[in-house]
Amino acid sequence: MLSLLDAAIVLAKVLFFVLFPLSLVPLLVWLERKVSALIQDRPGPNRARIGFIRLGGLVHLFGDTLKMISKEQIIPRNAYFFYYMAAPVIMATVALIILPVVPFADVLHLPGFSLSFQLLHFDAGILWYFAVVSLMVYGVILAGWSSNNKFALLGGIRSSAQMISYELPLGLSIIGLIMVFGTLQLNEIVVQQGDLLFGFLPKWGIFIQPLAAIIFIVCAFAETNRAPFDLAEGESELVSGFHTEYGGMLFGTFFMAEYVAMVVASAVIATLFFGGWQVPFMDTQALIDNAPVLLQVSLVGAALVLFGLAALSFRWYQRKKGFYGDIRDIEGLVYAGVLAVAGLGALGFLGLVLALGFPAWGGPVFAALAQMGMFIGKIMALCLIFIWVRWTLPRFRYDQLMFLGWKALLPLSLLNIVVTGIMIYLTGGLNT
């Protein structure tokens, strides 16, 4: 029987795994706009404001959201209504149900209580990702076909061909990794990545399976339909591809699904190849043992960073003094104040910890929080790479895309399996 506490925990986890990627979406949209602007020597969004608060363009997100929600929903007369409505729902649902299989931290053990930071733990782990991610393409194809528009249809067809070609190497590339780790459970895989390789390198997937890592990352880019693999959208030749006929919040759903898929792909890449929630050179036990010292160090570090940021925004305030001639001029000053207060808060917390001593339950909790922070940091870093790649590379031509998928990635992933097999046979695997 499910006790009340268990039910509450499950509910909390469900909320977390739904709200976490969704709350990252606006942040990523902002990052995308800002990073692309900086790459292209522009200032990027910085106009929308509430009073004097602009937060470097973050306020634009409210405007964007409001616009999308309040827009008139136009549905083409000849669209197949049911499928037309189902497509974005499929995309968003599929994107959201992958994440629960990813562990966000090691299992938290407290006396008489243990908590795993995974919502779905079944042995098939990584296979869940493969099973579900291939459903994503149904959303694209349905959207393309049901909107009864030739551009949308072409986008859908392209996307289906692309998915088929890239799913094979995606699945095959991971086999080498599974052979090395001997498990499909994602938490197990992450735990194993905590060891050291040759005594100094963390045993991350990217170091033991570099070829697989490259293939997997390339294919994951293709699966998320982002540049340079965004042929399904191809705005230069297909208007905007499969979602040409979508507007308002239906388009918003596609948009959201794209970013959620990006978060999910980053999470899976981080889990498989970048050590998941592992803090480099510190396994869970080391984190728990050194928790008091680490907590103090990180609080001091946080305070320093906050003070540095406060100083930077104060300098910005001084430089921009009187530029607008209205309330916006004090923006930098306010930020500097808030950041300085936050820095003082970190120092105050440090004093509290020093004065009261470190509680026994603090160690495991700190370890779990640190691992979670690490994992989220890795996800964000990978998302940044997604964005960075998108604004660097031009889109592949269709024949190049097929060439890369079938003639380069597929043989390479097969080769990787063979080489891994031989290496395991010769050395007896990494675990012995």
Add this chain to the structure above:
Amino acid sequence: MKQVKVKTIKREKMSFWERTYLLPIFQGMGITFRHFIRNLIGKGPNISVSYPDEKKTMPTGYRGKHRLTQRDDGTVKCVACMMCATVCPAHCIHIEAAEHDNPEIEKYPEKFEIDLLRCVYCGYCVEACPCDAIRMDSGIYTIFATKREDFIIDKEGLLNVKPQDPSTARPLQGMPPLPGSEAGSRDLPMADHA
């Protein structure tokens, strides 16, 4: 028959590293990263104009919103000759002429309207005008209103538009003398002031 010359353009063969795509991708990402960092620390080229707070000066030849020039005494310089209305390809200038007190001037526009929505900003009206009465040197490129009617700009409006460069506000040209005034000569003949 003349021989057709064929020039074969050889495609450059990609080297091994280029064919793996990986190295060029990293090179490209290096370039974008350099731009990103330079702009992040504020050392970028920074060519953006923060528009409503800073405004660009338009080049001298820029054809902005029209304006009617004035005589030295501030009256409208146009003599309602209809040249501009005739040449206008969009037929967007509407002039109603009236008789001027000064027989040397003969006419002046009672009404002078330009429909800025129909105007194609070709500048023919400026070229056609024989007495430098209409100009497009205001440098104004934001023409906005909430109703169609408000885009029709009348004589008062045209006279109030300021030129971008204040030193060119009034064309150099004297007044034709009123009959009976003792000078009897134009201090500056029209033709000298193109």
